[in-house]
Amino acid sequence: MRNLKKILALVLALVMSFSLMATANAFTDDEKITDTYETAVTVLSGLKVFQGYDDGTFQPQGPITRAEVAAIIYRIVTGDVADTQVGIYADYNKFDDVKSTSWYAGYVNFCANAEYIKGYDAKTFGPNDPVTGYQALAMILRALGYDKNGEFTGASWQVQTAAVGENRGITKNISAGTLGTAATREVVAEILFRAILVEKVNYTPAFGYQLNDTSIGWDTFELEEIEGVVIANEYADLYGTSPLKAGKTELNVDGESYVIDYTSTLEDIGEARYAYITEGKTVLALGDAGNTVFESGAEADVKTTSKFEKVTGMERGDAEEFINFDGGDTYKSSDWKIKYVIEFATADDAQKWEKNYAGSSKNVTVDGNEVSVVFSKNTQISKFDINRMESIFDLADKKDDDFIDGEVYVGTQSNTDISDTLSFEEFLDKYIDTDENAIQVEDNENGNWLKVIDNDGDGKADYVLQTIYTAAAVEDINRDDEIELDVLDRLFSDGDELNQLDEDIDIVTADELSEGDIVYYAVIDGNAQTYKAEFVTAEIDKVNRNTLTATTTDGDEYVQSGVHNHIQDEVYMDGVKGLEGKVSYDLYLDKFGYLVAYAYTATSGDFALLTDGWFMAQRTGDEYAAMVWDGEAKKLVDTDITDGGDLFIYDDDNNHWGQLRLITGINDDKDNMKTLVGSLNENGEIVPVDEAFTRKNVRIIATDDNVIPEDDYTAGTAYVTGKNAKNAYNEVEDNDVEVRALSTTVYYYVYKDGKDTIVEEYVGYKNLPDLADGDENLIEDVYVVGTETDRGSGLGKGTYYTANIVVVELSGRYLADAEQVFIVDLPVVGSSVKLEEATVIRANGAEETVTIDLSESTFGRSYDPAGGKWYNPGLYYMWETTEDGIYIVERMTNEEIAANRYTVGQVITTWGTGAYDYTEINAFTFYGYDVADFDKTEAGKTPEYRITEDSALYNLSYDYDDDYDYIADLVKDDMDEVLDERVDETTKVELETFEDENNNGVWDRGEKSWNYNDVLVRYNSDGDIVYAISFANLDGGHANFAQYVWNAVKPAAEVTYDTAAPSVTLAGVIDANDWTDNGDGTFAVSIPYTVWTALSADAQYVVSPAAGNEIAISGLTTFTSKDVLVDVDTSKGTQTITVMSQGDNGDATETYTFVVTYDVDETTTELFYEDAKVTDRYYDCDAEATTIGMLTDSGEYFTYGGKAEWTFFDMNGKKITIADSNYSTANVGYATVTVTADNGDSTEYTVVFNGYDLKAADVVSTAQDMYDDGEKLADIMNTIFDAGVTEPADIAKVMNDVDAPAADVWAAWDEAWDATDDENPAAVAAAMKDAGYKAEDIAAGYVELWASQDDPKGLTDVEVKLVGDKLVFEIDKDGTPVIGGTDLFDVAEAAGISKDSLVLSWSDGMGGVANDKTLAEFVAQWTGMLTNIQAGYNYTVVATNGDMSITVELKGV
DSSP: OOOHHHHHHHHOEEEEOOOEEEOSOOOTTGGGSOHHHHHHHHHHHHTTSSOOOTTSOOOTTSBOBHHHHHHHHHHHHHOOTTOSSGGGGTTOOOOTTOOTTSTTHHHHHHHHHTTSOOOSSSSOOOTTSBOBHHHHHHHHHHHHTOOTTSTTSSTTHHHHHHHHHHHTTTTTTSOHHHHTSBOBHHHHHHHHHHHHHSEEEEEETTTEEEEEEEEHHHHHHOEEEEEEEEEEESSOBTTSSSOOOTTEEEEEETTEEEEEEOOOOGGGTTOEEEEEEETTTEEEEEEEOOOEEEEEOSOEEOOSHHHHHHHHSSBOTTOEEEETTBOOOEEEEOSSOEEEEEEOSSHHHHHHHHHTOOSSOSEEEEETTEEEEEEOTTOEEOHHHHHHHHHHHHHTTOOOSSOSEEEEEESSSOOOOGGGTSOHHHHHHHHEEEETTOOOOOEEOTTSEEEEEESSSSSBOSEEEEEOOEEEEEEEEOTTOOEEEEBSOTTOTTSOGGGOOOTTOEEEESSOOOTTOEEEEEEETTEEEEEEOEEEEEEEEEEETTTTEEEETTSOEEEBOOSEEOBSSTTSBOOGGGOOTTOEEEEEEOTTSOEEEEEEOOOGGGOEEEEEEEEEEETTEEEEEEEEEETTTTEEEEEEEOBSGGGTBOOSSTTBSOOBOOOTTTSOSOSSOOOEEEEEOTTSBEEOHHHHOSSSOEEEEEEGGGOOOOSSOEEEEEEEOOTTOSSSSOEEEEEEEEEEOOTTOEEEEEEEETTEEEEEEEESGGGOOOOOTTGGGGEEEEEEEEEEEEOOTTTOSOEEEEEEEEEEEESSOOSTTOEEEEEEEOOOOOTTOOEEEEEEEOTTSOEEEEEEETTTOBOSSOOOGGGOOOOOOEEEEEEEOSSTTEEEEEEOOHHHHHTTSEEEEEEEEEEEETTEEEEEEEEOEETTEEGGGGSOOOTTOOOEEEEOTTOEEEEEEEEEOTTSOEEEEEEEOOHHHHSOOOOOGGGOOOGGGGSOTTSSSOOOOSSOOOOOOEEEEEEOTTSBEEEEEEOTTOSSOOTTHHHHHHHHTSOOTTOOOOOOOOEEEETTTBOGGGOEEOSSSEEEEEEEHHHHHTSOTTOEEEEEOOTTEEEEETTOOSOBSSOEEEEOOTTSSEEEEEEEEEETTSOOEEEEEEEEEEEGGGGGSEEEEEOSSOOSEEEEEETTTTEEEEEOOTTOGGGSOSSOOOEEEOTTSOEEEEEEEEEOGGGTTEEEEEEEOTTSOEEEEEEEEESOOOOHHHHHHHHHHHHHTTOOHHHHHHHHHHTTOOOHHHHHHHHHHTTOOHHHHHHHHHHHHHHHOOOOHHHHHHHHHHHTOOHHHHHHHHHHHHHTSSSOTTEESEEEEEETTEEEEEEOTTSOOEEOSOSHHHHHHHHTOOGGGOEEEEOTTOOTTGGGOOHHHHHHHHHHHOBSOOTTEEEEEEEETTTTEEEEEEEEO
16 A cells, blocks of 8 residues: 655655666576676677577686687677577697597687687687686787787787777776686677777777777677667657567667667657667667756646756756657647537537636537537637537538537628538648647646656756646456547547547556456557556545545555546546545556546445244344355355344254345246345344445345346346345335446355355456356346446436446355266266265376265266176266265266267377477267367368377276176276277277167177277367376277267166156147147147148047156046046037156156147138129238228229128138128228138127229328328328329329429329329429419429439430529539420420529530630530420520639510
């Protein structure tokens, strides 16, 4: 837990750092290398010229020989670091003590011949002698070009050598005394490293030694030393908008960019680094170049020069400044007034946004749900406002969660939204003046990161970097580990708008996050750098609201953070002033330990899980106790309840356990396991959870359908404890709540193991066990202790509950934690024996003897020791009981075996390739389970598995003991003995020979020879064998034992423990699969009435028992395994057959009920009627709506007066009795018919007639109904035609009466014309005019229809539009326009459009300079092109708008 003093120690730091960050060939003894020489060792080892030892050490203080130095110099000069060419020089001997067979011969001979090294004399080199510093220095100086005059020989050679080394800076880190002694490995590394960096020399007698502008390091490796400022890496780019690729760092070296292969951090940005690199990018070593750095996470005012220097200790000067590593641009409007408008979903949203507005405008107004922001000419515009306008351009008027619509206007009179016509970049360029990199950091808030860097030590700041953080919560982490943050108020109008998130920003973190975690982040170059907030739980003692400091009862102090809290969930609060004394909180701290958010503490530790209750009435008062789960000790503890026990524990059974209350809706689904949860303090006082926390809503929630909640929303019902309640959680508060689990949710899985209660605890929904198939049926009740949580306005769904704990009550043990084992055999014991040892192969392949509780285990087959040993080998689930070392087992099913990577089959072949061996298996098919199908191999291939050193391989055989019981012999063996192919072709027997011929689970064990190698293989996800068991060495003639093991999983036919429903059939009428299973032991089927009544008198149902079951029909006294016949009773409308079914071992009996009814409605699914005029007219009946649609001839209905006569028949031609038939003359067009079936049931039908003679009013009524129902106008038109209304005037009148638009009427006429070829648009137009349609609507409608045609009649190279009340024809300038023979003029005239209103115009690219024609010549040319104008119209051509357009106006005669 942090103390304020500790926090302040982190706040102010003035650091001078020269630490080296080595990157190449780290050694296990790095810490022993002297700091001064660390760079030399790192670079030379990185160049691979001076390596360490095979054990990973460098041994920096160890000795080094003259030959070893020669080898290093050879590699430095030649670049042959792999020593591929050195053997060439082995025979170039100059010294007698350097044999050509020695490892160093090539190195020494090369250097000697190049005159880099000298011997003690002409014949002696002393290769194994320790080298001195002087000797190593002389060797490398000769490689640089020195000693051309023999200055390194004679009595003063050491002085001469030392002088040159000092002059060139090679020995600056080495004392003269060190040079004169045997050199260590690190000293030699320093000499050689410094030497290869300096320029080589050339010697001439005239000028002596002169530098030649290159070095050994550069010539051989392009090695160079650079120093520059880190301006970009994989996290940020100071001068770009996106970071570099991973593993890249960019240095600014005197204005030149170096992008090097080096992984740096955010903390490196802006700091100077030296680096040794090869080939311009590969980094061998990199270190701090001596930056002076000020870092602070505390509040600071640095607005003025003096304040800046006082806080940072540096002059501000011309420092480059960045906020979230963006240099920052300032903006102002140019010579244009600018306005942007945001339209919100509601007026409240608009008011809220205006209230929190963080921009620079002084003119912000709200009008309903719209907010307008205005900037005058040459006015400063904030980054906030720029971002808002950019969002409007990006959205392009599409919906968004925050604002629905937006516009941007430029100019004082503009009403054009330019966001629809310009890009944002074009808008900035044209209308905004931008001053780049003009930002200046003025202050810092607690929790934000301020860093000031002086790169060169001159006391002046070179870089000012500020990082502003935002707090949020992790909302989702998908399967690809992509993180989504749940962020409140995406407009970020409280000052940290640079951290606004959108779909283009990636969440980046090095922390391990889970959903629900509280984090803080900063958006830097398109990535949200995210960190998990430190979390502490503490009780607040006092709050200083002046210093914004909270002190805990432990004495720790927490100061309020300035990090912006955008956590969506309102459970998380901020502001120290809101904290209360003597209350426990979860505190979330930012990067520097400041308090950024907090929530009331409500964890599983506040709640007690009760699994049993005890009561006793005493003279001194009632006493209660409970078994309470101790989460730390992981056990149930007998706990006294001093107060509140009556709400949780019954008081009606004195001095007994088992008294825990059964609460309706919570723990009452079944009675195998009961639990309750309350809030229990250390004094034994327990209260319901809804009464324990007064500052927030905590509820017990029973989930719908007992769903175990995870990270998605789960529905449930919330319960509370009523006033004066006799038991807890007695009232339903809300039956429609949602609950969601978190990574911190505690789950309790509770069940009975015999008399013991077992509690399994899991933390986080990601850590829940996967229940085995069928185990979900063990779930009895699921309920949650949840805290009410606000989703926030962004989600708009009110509140939900986050799960503190989830209780899952189970009726028995579940298999999620079971281990899969192969039991070699089971012991022979009497039925009274409970515990016995057995040999098993465990899931990891290890053989072990374990103790099994036989009384609690399930073996899947009969186990009767009295009949001799049934050894039951095979695969089992095994898990440990509450008693250490005692296990129970349960047979695995075929499906479970297949789903868990097992194969049973015969070895085809085993072979080796590379470092591994493989075996190929011919997998068996047995009882419908094809084992090969369970192996993911290509079609037609047999599975192959890899044998590794961890594969456990066994031979298994059985023999008899003196009591003729089987004795297993399990031998661990090698691959050749276990996985070899054993096939004798002369005695090869096909697999079918040994199938279960009698279908009774008994194998043929005759005198048949079988010598295939049958195996059971368990393999892992990589296809490696975990263990394999060969059954080829069996005694006793057991054929194909591996298949026997596989079959042993399936219970034998003679043993059945479960009952199943029988099948009931009726020949030709009811099949077994026709029944509907109601899920409660009842089955139902319905057959047609006519089929029912047609059954013969001797018809019988056949009731067949399920396999292995016996049945008895009500009225029979004995059970039978044979079919039972039941007579059909056709005198009843319903017949019920009750069947009792039991397993043939008499273990269980169930009753099943089969109900047969006949369906009356079936008689009217297809009827027809006949009368004097029309016969055999079929029509369909909708059984649900009981409405019959019938098409009749026009006038047919009214040929009958009074009561109509109809005769109805069913689908089989049988006449149906008519109880009543009538019609209402007031509502013609339908009649009501009641049909009565032979059994007396009746149904009323409405018969609707289509097509009859109606009055105009009826046509309107019908058309209106059809139009309101959305029917096609063409269909309405056809209905009107069929009704006898055929005159255009009458049709138009009907359509106008139903308010059909003119355009829709034209479209309907068009479809009608397609069907009739009777096209007269002028007549229709006149009719529509007479019917009351407006002239312009008639013309517009026809123009729309006419213009949609592929080849409009009468026009060429002309387009037509209706503009106001004028028809305008747009003429193609490149074509030959023709207007003639079109109906448009007739329609227009019929509609009442004046001929004087007809206008022709065109304007597309009609430049007056084309073809050197004058405007008058141009007009004349176009006048001549207007040919075939409709008769009765004159026209004149008038030039308008300069030379850009010509208008031809048609004048009436």
